[in-house]
Amino acid sequence: MPDIWMQGAVMVDLGDHAPCDPAFPAKAIAHITADRNASAEAPEDLVPFDNLKSFFxxxxxxxAPHLLWDPFTGAFAQFFPASSRSKSLDDRPGGTRTNRAGEVVIQIEALFFPHCRVNGRIFTRLTDTPCKGWRELNTWVRSWGVPDTWPMGPPTGFTSVRSPGVWRSQGGWYAHAHVPENNHVDPGSWPAFVPGQPSVPGGGPAVRPTFKPFPGSSFFLDGRKSPIIAAMHRRLVAEGCDRYQSSGDIEVWGAGDARSYAAWQRKLGFAGSDANGIPGRSSWDRLHVPNV
Structure with missing residues (x-):
């Protein structure tokens, strides 16, 4: 199982842990602290990391988020374990429970605001910073089954784009500006995903692939229970191939999975015995099931 506390982060456990909702796919949420209202004409010094750590x-x-990240130094402070919800999203009564809507919902606050000044230099976008620690952060989030993808597109400016349907059905990285029930427009930009590197003799641990490798057709037997099947279920629904008659027991392979997977095979152009509802390597690889 992945580490619930990120290696190298200062652990500041706030307690008050609460579970996430595994009926939704794994997500990560990108924020910036935006703790100063600077401008090109009036830049301001970056707030010290310890000030924000004390605030949260x-x-x-x-x-508080799960992680506070200083992209200038690579320092991290962690306030909640990955297995718990954190509290950086607005969550309206009766809504989607934004802080919990995923197998994990890992929230990161990057210590940054536009036109911040560090050692005399002005930084307009987060991606202008050194982004120190991003490789470690991306790798740790990936280890929790969050795919390296932006279902609503990577943040390229301070604009709001929200789709509750995408939010419910697709795992990956979301900007604060993408989350239902929220009116923030951050983070404005975010670093590119770091390619996973396999382990080598004497090297570090392997980074798990973004998508689940094909487990073999024999894996899909009636009654088989696995989070892989739940992840597949969500992807089939997201692809418009929902032929399920119930939303219960989504981790258990059954007739609804076979019907829905057959619809996916037909969508890809397969027919006859090639669309029998039993996953094959070609159709599986194109489904992009998150690695769980």
Missing amino acids: TLGGKGM
């Missing part, structure tokens, strides 16, 4: 530990604990 004390008066701001009701809006």
Whole structure:
């Protein structure tokens, strides 16, 4: 099982842990702290990392993320384990429970605001910073089954684009600007995903693939229970191939899975015995099932 605490992060456990909702796919949410209102004409010094860490530990604990990340130094502070929800998203009563809507919903606050000044230099976008620690962060989030993808597109400016249907059905990275029930427009930009590198003799651990490798047709037997099947279920629904008659027991392979997978095979152009509802390597690889 992946580590619930990111290696190298300062652990500042706030307690008050609560589970996420595995009926939704795994997600990561990108924020910036946006703690100063600077401009090109009036830049301001970056707020010290320890100030923000103290804020989320004390008066701001009701809006604390999982991680505070300093992209200038690579420092991290972690306030909740990955297996718990955190609190950086607005969550309206009766809505989608934004902070919990995923097998994990890992939230990262990058210490940044536009036109911040560090050592005399002005930084307009997060991607202008050194982004130190991003490789480690991307790898850790990936280890929790969050695919390296932006279902609503990577953030390229401070604009809001939201689709509750995409949010419910697709795992991956979301900007704060993408999350239902929220009106923020951050983070404005975010670094590119780091390619996973396999382990080598004497090297570090392997980075798990973004998508689940094909487990073999014999894996899909009636009654088989696995999070892989739940992840496949969500992808079939997202692809418009929902032939399920119930939303229960999504981790168990059954007739609804076979019907839905056959619809996916037909969507890809397969027919006859090639669209019998039993996954094959070609159709599986094109489904992009998140690695869980």
